[in-house]
């Protein structure tokens with residue numbers, strides 16, 4: 001009993017430390033290449049922790065629904081890994097950081113049009129192209145069901161965000177055609193971009209995100225619903241990809257200072273996983289030049305440090 005009480009107060013302190021550090025950080029700018037994201041209140045800020053045992057701690061605007069964006073790449077990777085196995089994922093997409101921005105065409109040019117990482121846009125579009133399904137609706141239905149299983153509740157796509165992205169995603173369409181020309185897009189390329197864009201437009205709260213992460217921390221079983229979402233044997237492959245490329249060109253700094261598999265999205269979300277223990281999620285819209293939330297990184301980093309979670 002006493003031990004439970006102590007651990008609860010420790011997690012609550014970590015969430016508070018995350019909020020304080022996040023609010024003290026400044027300098028980020030909302031993403032502006034997606035019109036919807038440019039319009040979000042930059043002062044929104046929240047932190048949540050969900051443990052592998054299902055304890056929940058949260059603070060700030062933790063119920064606010066924001067665009068999952070690139071954090072969706074993690075869960076579609078899990079879905080495809082479950083469908084075709086890690087060897088095929090590695091062979092068809094790759095397992096290495098690109099060292100270049102998340103939407104880099106040069107990264108493709110330098111690597112014979114192989115995406116290298118499923119967590120950059122090229123690799124995520126290729127990953128989506130491997131989701132089994134007869135149509136875009138069919139594939140997206142599987143992705144949304146997977147995201148919802150990770151979150152432990154039915155998630156929804158925002159039509160407003162999707163419309164905003166579908167009408168401005170020309171760069172991603174170019175990437176998909178480059179992949180297709182090299183044989184590394186495994187469905188119709190415009191269908192793959194359509195579904196990829198929809199998967200980025202799902203609304204999540206910080207609490208949803210922490211729950212999704214806690215499912216990976218718990219070896220693939222959602223600790224709130226008790227349901228298995230991904231084979232345990234594949235979870236460490238997903239975490240390895242997150243460690244290498246989860247924060248793009250910020251991944252080295254993240255590994256050096258936080259030491260946990262992480263993932264960011266241009267919607268302002270940041271997620272980190274402490275395997276076997278918990279997930280920390282934070283949200284605030286202002287981004288650094290690599291596309292990672294400035295306050296979100298500061299918050300997750302402070303919470304992780306206060307709990308001594310660095311793996312290294």
Ligand code: DON
Pocket residue numbers: 068069070071102103121165172197200264265266267290291292
């Ligand atoms: O494809 C895009 O550019 C966006 N839908 C997602 C990019 C993203 O979130 C990068 N992460 N920080």
